[in-house]
Amino acid sequence: MPKIVDHDERRRDVLTAASKVIVRDGIDAATTRAIAKEAGLSNGVLSHYFSDKDEILLSALRASHRRIRERLTAKVTGLTGVAALREVLLDNLPLDDERNEETRLEVSFWSRSLAAEELAEVQRAEVGELREAVHGLLEQARAAGEVRADADLDDAAEHLLALVDGLSVHLLLYPGRLDRARAERLMLASLDGLMAQ
Numbered sequence: 001m002p003k004i005v006d007h008d009e010r011r012r013d014v015l016t017a018a019s020k021v022i023v024r025d026g027i028d029a030a031t032t033r034a035i036a037k038e039a040g041l042s043n044g045v046l047s048h049y050f051s052d053k054d055e056i057l058l059s060a061l062r063a064s065h066r067r068i069r070e071r072l073t074a075k076v077t078g079l080t081g082v083a084a085l086r087e088v089l090l091d092n093l094p095l096d097d098e099r100n101e102e103t104r105l106e107v108s109f110w111s112r113s114l115a116a117e118e119l120a121e122v123q124r125a126e127v128g129e130l131r132e133a134v135h136g137l138l139e140q141a142r143a144a145g146e147v148r149a150d151a152d153l154d155d156a157a158e159h160l161l162a163l164v165d166g167l168s169v170h171l172l173l174y175p176g177r178l179d180r181a182r183a184e185r186l187m188l189a190s191l192d193g194l195m196a197q
Helices: 007-025 032-039 053-076 081-091 097-115 117-143 153-173 180-192
Strands: none
Touching: 007 032, 007 053, 007 097, 032 053, 053 081, 053 097, 053 117, 081 117, 081 180, 097 117, 097 153, 117 153, 153 180
């Protein structure tokens, strides 16, 4: 009797393997051969599920974004304004092992996105969604009297997102200089600077 293959599960296995290779060895090492080996499959099997390496990489990035979005949605359910904004900002920092791996994966795509327009479009769309969420929560917080009335919310959103990116990269590259507790404190101090007195 022929073995029944769950094709969706097989695709997820390939994407998980791709993410592991990227996080562990870097995006340049994520060849189809390395991904297939990590997934315990032959190189030829990958071609049944993905047209090429770029599709695997793009799909792995989208899968990571989907998991992050689902986790974040659960975290902010029932929260509004500054409380929700704190969760959004802190969830985007690599403050635990899971988010450290997600951040490594994300940052690995940055240089590649400069030369691959399709990857750049995915990155821009995701950051656009995050910026819209941050800006919306800032507006909500200001309406509730939590954020200063004179705060420029466009500038505040850009500042907070730039701080997320900067702290994330520094946590990855300079762990001896910046630890997770300090990164969290710096993020929250920046948010506190927007608060109404």
